[in-house]
Amino acid sequence: MREEVALSLSGVKKKAGAFTFGPIDLEIEKGYCVAVVGPNGSGKSTLFRLVQNLTRPDAGSINVLGLQQPEQEVKIKQSIGYMPDTVFGFEEMTAVQAGNFSQQWYPSWNEDRFEELIRKMEIDRYQAIEKMSKGTQQRVLFALALARDPQLLLLDEPTANLDPFVSRVMMEEIARELEDGEKTVVIATHSMEEVRKFADYVLFLHRGKLLGYYEKDEILDSWKELWVEGTAAEIARTPGVVSAEGKGPVRVVTCSLEETEQSLRERGHTVLRVHSLELDEIFAELLKEHDRGGNHHVASSVETGRS
Ligand SMILES: Nc1ncnc2c1ncn2[C@@H]1O[C@H](COP(=O)(O)OP(=O)(O)OP(=O)(O)O)[C@@H](O)[C@H]1O
Structure with missing residues (x-):
């Protein structure tokens, strides 16, 4: 209902x-x-x-x-x-x-x-x-x-x-x-x-x-910081990845932890660490993404309802 x-x-x-x-x-x-x-x-x-x-x-x-x-x-x-x-x-x-x-x-x-x-x-x-x-x-x-x-x-x-x-x-x-x-x-x-x-x-x-x-709770569960072996350029195209920066290891921010981890594993990347993000860090990532012209999380997130 x-x-x-x-x-x-x-x-x-x-x-x-x-x-x-x-x-x-x-x-x-x-x-x-x-x-x-x-x-x-x-x-x-x-x-x-x-x-x-x-x-x-x-x-x-x-x-x-x-x-x-x-x-x-x-x-x-x-x-x-x-x-x-x-x-x-x-x-x-x-x-x-x-x-x-x-x-x-x-x-x-x-x-x-x-x-x-x-x-x-x-x-x-x-x-x-x-x-x-x-x-x-x-x-x-x-x-x-x-x-x-x-x-x-x-x-x-x-x-x-x-x-x-x-x-x-x-x-x-x-x-x-x-x-x-x-x-x-x-x-x-x-x-x-x-x-x-x-x-x-x-x-x-x-x-x-x-x-x-x-x-x-959902945003805190799904947005995470990962440290991954590989290059930023190849990791950036992974599903869920919001940003990928640095070299060996690459700091990756994802808005969809499971999806990103699975895809990285399938392509042979090792995820070294997974860290939680604070809400203000997530917000900063959203702002950066918005300024880059990408806002693909917005439409789906607005529809996100309580199950
Ligand atoms: N009566 C008004 N006439 C013209 N501009 C206004 C008026 N009221 C607010 N603004 C402008 O609208 C914008 C949004 O202001 P608003 O007060 O809604 O922001 P806010 O997010 O509550 O900010 P803060 O965190 O500083 O309280 C600002 O650029 C402000 O200058």
Whole structure:
């Protein structure tokens, strides 16, 4: 049976000055955590803004939890807990005032949860948000997003400016949100620790384009670094090989370990060692490949679904 879709983008495109987002086709299933990773300016925040109709697309359609943008924008907003990367709209309020303001708009608002988060995040209840440090403002945004008890949480670099202690508390709270598998959580992040800890899927963005949408465990299992006897030129043509560099032994990066190993063996190459790659190393390889003009992993990876 087809799993329910939390978020679907079809042919979505947005031009903003010199930057073009998309066109992007994407489906995120309900109940999973997706990490959106990409260099500065790759379009992570733009994606979040498009989903909420804070930015209007030039083309394409966006569906959130079965509701269509922009026709059902209000219902969509009520189902989303959005933590933006900066405060906007209620800077003069205190955290408590911002909470009171929010609960008028969000029927699922959970005041007990808000109070709990204020306490755990050590937020000053009576200080104006504009007077708070950047990190404390982030804590408020986080508490406001989670207290909405949303079906879809969009977190834009949640721990970016936080000290390690609060960062840890926040990560525990994110883990708690994911516990019952009911919520869909999308996190834009530069933190590979967050990706490792939470993500079921990883969505790679680069210059507004989708470089790939992968199941995290699958990408970690299939992308490997091999050290192989032979020459880079002959090994480069092996199925699955993304790059082959150096001489005796050759450093090979594959996106399809089994296929590459089998093919190398059949052609008489000895694989000396196989190493795991970190997600940021895989991303760097994807970027290099994209810049070389090859993006043959993208189409298949976007279709990759949970079995
Ligand atoms: N309102 C706007 N008008 C014009 N350009 C914009 C606007 N908002 C964003 N951009 C541009 O869109 C591009 C993508 O920005 P976006 O904030 O989505 O990237 P990001 O991946 O979230 O970056 P970061 O990791 O730095 O947060 C950038 O080139 C940015 O300058």
